[in-house]
Each structure stands twice: as C-alpha cells, then as structure tokens.
Amino acid sequence: MEMKGLAFTTDILIGLSLAIALIMLIPFKTESSYSEVNFQALTYQANDFVNILSNIKANSFKNSPTISKLLEQGIISEVELNKTLLDLIGSLWYSGNKSIATNITREIFEGLTEKCFALQTQNETIYSSCDDFSDTVAVSYRIESGYEVGKPVSGYVARAWATKFKKNTTKIIPFYPEGSGWTAQRLEVTKSFALPQDITIYNATLYVSIHFGTSKSGAQFEQLKVNNVQKKDDVRWLYLQEESYGSEVTTAAYGVVDVTEEIKTGSNSIYLAIGTPHYHSHIHPGMRLIVTYSLTQESSVGNKTFRERYYFDDVVGRTGAWSMVSFYIPENAKNASAYLHLKAFGVDDTRDLLGRNSSDVIIYFNSNNIFYKDGYCSSSECYPLCTLQGTYYRNCQKVGVMNPELFLNLTNNLTFGTNVISVYLNSYGDIHWGSGEARIYSDPLNDPENSSYVEVYYELEESIFNYGEIDITKEILFGGNASNPKNFTFELKPSQRNVIEAFIHIAQSFSSLVNVSLNNFRIFTSPSLRVVPENVYAFPNKLVLGNNTVRIVDFQPGGSISSTNYILPWSSFEYTYLAKGLVGYGSVFNSSKLAIEDAKERLLKQMGEEGIKAEEIQVDSQSVQGVRWLWGPALFKILVWEKK
Amino acid sequence: MSINKAQSLTYDFFLALSIFLLVLNIALARWYFSALEIQEAMEKNFALKASVSASQVWFKEGYPKYWDLSNVNELGLANDGKINWTKVEMLSDLGYSKVVSLLGLGTYNLCYELYNKTGGKFFAFPQVCSLNSAKDVNKVERVAILDEQPVKVRTLVWR
Numbered sequence: 001m002e003m004k005g006l007a008f009t010t011d012i013l014i015g016l017s018l019a020i021a022l023i024m025l026i027p028f029k030t031e032s033s034y035s036e037v038n039f040q041a042l043t044y045q046a047n048d049f050v051n052i053l054s055n056i057k058a059n060s061f062k063n064s065p066t067i068s069k070l071l072e073q074g075i076i077s078e079v080e081l082n083k084t085l086l087d088l089i090g091s092l093w094y095s096g097n098k099s100i101a102t103n104i105t106r107e108i109f110e111g112l113t114e115k116c117f118a119l120q121t122q123n124e125t126i127y128s129s130c131d132d133f134s135d136t137v138a139v140s141y142r143i144e145s146g147y148e149v150g151k152p153v154s155g156y157v158a159r160a161w162a163t164k165f166k167k168n169t170t171k172i173i174p175f176y177p178e179g180s181g182w183t184a185q186r187l188e189v190t191k192s193f194a195l196p197q198d199i200t201i202y203n204a205t206l207y208v209s210i211h212f213g214t215s216k217s218g219a220q221f222e223q224l225k226v227n228n229v230q231k232k233d234d235v236r237w238l239y240l241q242e243e244s245y246g247s248e249v250t251t252a253a254y255g256v257v258d259v260t261e262e263i264k265t266g267s268n269s270i271y272l273a274i275g276t277p278h279y280h281s282h283i284h285p286g287m288r289l290i291v292t293y294s295l296t297q298e299s300s301v302g303n304k305t306f307r308e309r310y311y312f313d314d315v316v317g318r319t320g321a322w323s324m325v326s327f328y329i330p331e332n333a334k335n336a337s338a339y340l341h342l343k344a345f346g347v348d349d350t351r352d353l354l355g356r357n358s359s360d361v362i363i364y365f366n367s368n369n370i371f372y373k374d375g376y377c378s379s380s381e382c383y384p385l386c387t388l389q390g391t392y393y394r395n396c397q398k399v400g401v402m403n404p405e406l407f408l409n410l411t412n413n414l415t416f417g418t419n420v421i422s423v424y425l426n427s428y429g430d431i432h433w434g435s436g437e438a439r440i441y442s443d444p445l446n447d448p449e450n451s452s453y454v455e456v457y458y459e460l461e462e463s464i465f466n467y468g469e470i471d472i473t474k475e476i477l478f479g480g481n482a483s484n485p486k487n488f489t490f491e492l493k494p495s496q497r498n499v500i501e502a503f504i505h506i507a508q509s510f511s512s513l514v515n516v517s518l519n520n521f522r523i524f525t526s527p528s529l530r531v532v533p534e535n536v537y538a539f540p541n542k543l544v545l546g547n548n549t550v551r552i553v554d555f556q557p558g559g560s561i562s563s564t565n566y567i568l569p570w571s572s573f574e575y576t577y578l579a580k581g582l583v584g585y586g587s588v589f590n591s592s593k594l595a596i597e598d599a600k601e602r603l604l605k606q607m608g609e610e611g612i613k614a615e616e617i618q619v620d621s622q623s624v625q626g627v628r629w630l631w632g633p634a635l636f637k638i639l640v641w642e643k644k
Numbered sequence: 645m646s647i648n649k650a651q652s653l654t655y656d657f658f659l660a661l662s663i664f665l666l667v668l669n670i671a672l673a674r675w676y677f678s679a680l681e682i683q684e685a686m687e688k689n690f691a692l693k694a695s696v697s698a699s700q701v702w703f704k705e706g707y708p709k710y711w712d713l714s715n716v717n718e719l720g721l722a723n724d725g726k727i728n729w730t731k732v733e734m735l736s737d738l739g740y741s742k743v744v745s746l747l748g749l750g751t752y753n754l755c756y757e758l759y760n761k762t763g764g765k766f767f768a769f770p771q772v773c774s775l776n777s778a779k780d781v782n783k784v785e786r787v788a789i790l791d792e793q794p795v796k797v798r799t800l801v802w803r
Binding site for chain 2: 041
C-alpha cells in the first residue's frame, strides 16, 4: 500500500512540472500603445508646422536672409509681406523661383525642431531636412490657392469687346402648306420677302415640297421663278412618291435648287405655279428657302417687347384657296396677343341644296373646332350640302363673289409654343366648291397693310440678349432615310449652351397628323387633319448640352402610325444661340500694352471660333495690385518623421 | 524484492521533486520579471501620453476661453491658434501643484520650456526644472506661434 502511495505522488510531481512548463510557454506581456502615441506626437508636430506656415505673415521673416534680399532687390514688395508664409512660398514656387521657395522654407524652420520634416506640393518637394524617410511618417495637409505660374501679382489687366462685327448666319424662310389647284387647274403661290441690305449672300438653297401631277405624265410643274428667273428645270428631285387611287395618280415630290445667283439683298420674290390632272395640287411641309449670309452689325441689347407680323404667302387657287400659317409664342412670354388680318379676293358666295348660306370662309386656330365661319356648317368638317360632281367637287349655287376682309382677335386661343391658323376659301380637306379663282392676298413688300397676316405681340422679362452677345442661327439637316417615325439626334456644344430660339422644319411627302417630341417632351401635336406646319417651335429650355433627340411621328386620326406618310431626311433643326462678343479681364501683364494685346487676341480667338469677325474693338485696361490668381487650389503637405 | 522496489521508488520521487522545484523556480522568476516589464511599459506609455497631452496645453484655449486664477477649469495657453502670453504668465500664479493637478499628471513631474529660433531659452515653468534624480523622462518638442514668431515649446514629464 505504501509503495503504491509513493508511486502516485511521483506521478503528480512530474505532471505538475509539465503543467508549469507549459504555462511558462504562455507569453507574459501587456499591449503597448507607445508607437501609436508616438505617431500622435508626430502628427501634432506636422500640424504645428502647417499652422506656422498658414498663420504667420511673411512680414515676421522680413529679416531672414532670403526675404530681406528679395526686398532689397525689389523682387517682392512690402505688400507681398502681408501674405502668409505658405502663400509666399507657393507663389514663388509656382512662378518658377523654386530655390528661393526652398531657402525661405529652410530659414523658417531652422532651429525649431530636431525631427525630420519636408514640405511638399503636388508631388514635388519644396524642402526636406533629411534625405531618408523612416517607416513612420506623419502627414498634415493644407489646401491653398496661390498666384498663377510666372505671372506678376501686380500689373495691368485688360478686357475687350466688339462694338462692330461681321457674323455668318442663316435665315430660313418657310413656305406654308397651302393650295389649291384642283383637277388640272393651276395653283399659284408667290412668296415675297426682304433680306437685309448690308449682307453678303454666300448661299441660297430652295427646297421644293409639292404635291403635283404624276411623275410619269402630265406633271404640271409649270413655273418656279426666283426673282423672275425661271428655275423649274434646275430643280434636282430628291424624292418622288407616287400614289394611285384608281385613275387618280399623283406625286409628292421633294427637290432642291440652288438659287444663290438669284437671291439678292433687299426685296425678293419666289413664284410657283403647279397643278395635277386628277387631284389637288398644293405645297407640302418642308418647302423653304435657306439663305446663308454674312452681316455686319453693331453690338446692342436685345428687345424685351416683340411685335411681329407673319405674312401669308399670296395664294391663288382654282377653285378655292387655303393656307396654314404657323407662328410661335415663347414659353416665357408675358401679355401675349395676336390677331389675324385676312384679305381675300374672288371668294364665291354659295348656297347649299337647302338654300342655306354655305360657309365659304372657314378658319381653324389651334383646334379641330371652327374658329370662324361665314355661313352654315353642319359639323366641324364644314362641307356644304351640295350636288357631288366627281369625287371632290361640290356643285353649289353661286349667288355672288366676295372680297372678304377680316380682323380676328386670336389672343384667347393662343398657346405657348407653336400656333397654327388655317384659312380655307371655298374648300376644306379634299373637297372644293365654287368657280373661278380665290385668292389669299399678300404683298408684304409693296402693300403690307392690306396684306393678309397674323400680328403677334408679347413681352419678355429680360432682353433676349445682352450687350456683347451675338445671335447666330444655324441649321442641321436630319439626314438618314425617309421613314415614319423618324428620330434625329444632334449635339449641342458647350459654346452653344445659350440657345434662344429653335425650330424643327418638317419635310414630308404625304402627311396626316404629326406628333413632334424633343428629348421625350411633346412640343407639338397637330390639332386637326393635315395641320402639319412647316416649322415647329422647339422650346429652348428642353434642349440640353450634348446629345438631343427629335422624334416625329405621322399618325392617322384613329391613332395608328401612317404607313406611307414618311418624314424626309431633309427635315432640319434650326437653332439660334448667343455667342460672346466680349472677353473679361485676363492675365496680369507688366504693361498696359501687353494686357490690351492679350485681350484683343482672346476676343478675336473667341469670336473666330464662332465664325465672327470683329471689325471694331473697344478695350479697357486697368492697373491692379495684389490680385490673387487661382492656380489651384493646390495641396501642401508637411511630413514629419523621426531621424534614423 | 520488496526492499529493492522501495529504494527504487524513493529515488524516482526525489528526482521528480527536483525537476518540479526547478521548473517552479524558473516559472516564478519569469513571472516576476514579466510583471516588472509590464509595469515599466505601462508607465512609459502613460508618461508619453501625459507628455503629449501636456504639450497640447500650448495649442488649446482651455475653459473658460479666457480663464483667470479664480475660474480655470481646463488649462489652455493659446487663443486663435497663437500663444497668449497673459495666460503663460499666470502659470506661476496658479502654482505648480495646481497646474499638475489640472493636467491630471498624478505623481508625474512637469516642466515647460520655451526657446526662440536661435535656441535661447526665454521661459521655464517651474523656473528651475531639476532632473537630477528623474526617472522615465519624456520629452515632447512642438512649434507654436508667439507674437507672430515661431517658438519651440519643450514639455518634459518624469517620475
């Protein structure tokens, strides 16, 4: 028993020894925060240095060897001593005086610390007290603005502006959709307009969009005279779309003709005569004259009030005549008003089968409902109840001939954006009646007061452009293929950010109703059948810098997309933007002459990029002291570390 | 047989006891020195923290912002990022014990010294800093602004 007890005690002692030996393997230590606290101390010191540079004025070191020498040599003035040390070091460093900046930094911190430190900016070392970094480096940052590299902080600045300039711009003169020339009878349209006298015309292109006789035979494209010069044989047909309805074969045609030689400054006229053997000839959307010219102007301030007349084209139809004039009211217009003056000749006064006075003058305005009629109408589609003769003609009893003159106030029915007024004489849609010719009279150049027109008035809160701003108009063709719908994407550059007016010119062969969207915002919907204006106002506030998208869809009254009413690639986007004709104060120069030359150079470059030539320039030069020229903000870093 | 067995067991026992005592001694010695090291490291950490914290006095405003002898709650010798000399002069009026107490330095000793750019000492608190019998001396040097000039601030903390 005793022996057994001794044996047991020995086992315990050996086991305990092993246990103690194992316990000894466990490390005995406490977690030290010494290195962290040490780093904290380095960070404080880095902050101290930044604080010194940012808060002490250079004046405190005016007796230091480098600064006193700079003062003595006149490289810096007493004024410069009001800057902080960091400002002074930065300005010297960025003006290329790097060794001076290094010396000043060294002199500031000399004797103040035994630690290693460095001042850096934009990955360049201005000064470092030690060559080698240690593993632990504390960094403190400060963002500072300074003086432009290499420029004096005192000197002369200048600005310049053009008081007279020559610009290249574009004017688009639309032909409104209008008719009528029924069954081989002639439609005559005369567009009279004036261009400024003091311009140089570079190019004039006339796009012709008409519905006339067949392309195969009997195509009654009779006259196209530009200032009495016959151009009909010069038209290059770009697109012909023939449609047959039984024996009725007609063609929608789109063509182009160069009329640069014929269009002149001042008064111009374009005369068109067309017909179709079996149907109704008229102008389709997209007929327009595009004139590119240079114009010398004096700088001025834009208007705040606008009164503008949109003259009808002179339309002589057989039988009946119609025209569709579009105009616009800007989205920011105040006190807008408009009225129509219609002067017509040769309108047959007719009676229907029941002896009622037919409506021989019918006017629609921004709506499918009749705005004005001079007789009986059974519905909004104002066809007289008369004997049918053929498919389209109604043989009504003629009781006389009228020369109506109307003044109609349109104000209450105005809308922001595109407004369309449609005037029908002895006709509506595909139906005509009466005999002889009816005329919507317009001769804006020789007889403006008696012509037919819409006069629009509105006010803007601010001038459309300010002094020194120059309006430039440009046009971009859609391109691509004829299609329906048609999408068009165009880019507005940063220099074109200030668009004040924009239009979409719709070129179509056949048409029904259209929806026009700009950047997914609906800018126009046809209020009634065939109300497809030549130009649709594109709200400038819906335009964005970069890519913009226009989408045009032709649709049927039932809502389905028209299968053959294509939007043609010669549709276009017209925009007027403001270019700058002035430059502000620029860099600081040692002489007024240099500052003025710089301002002129900047102005010429800026205007030249927009194709504008300054003809007379005014300049203003001033002396400046201590101007801060921001070259940054730049990041300054103070690094502090222990010596190795 | 039984006598031989008893002798053999006694020998084993003494051998095991010797090993046990040896291991125990080593363990006790290790424990003792480790405890000393830990104590020393903790004190070093505390001293460094205390010195860094004490050096911050030259860069903070204290409470109240413009304190005096009667209302000081937190010590700070700067205003608007620069040393306020009025506050510095009040240090001696506050007295060494009060300053150490406000800084929460416990049994540690403190000394502040200010040097100009050329290395000349122009201020010390207390006026004489005796480090003859000092242990665990910690020194933190900072750069502050006094009267639009950079000055070196040396803070010493020791036991």
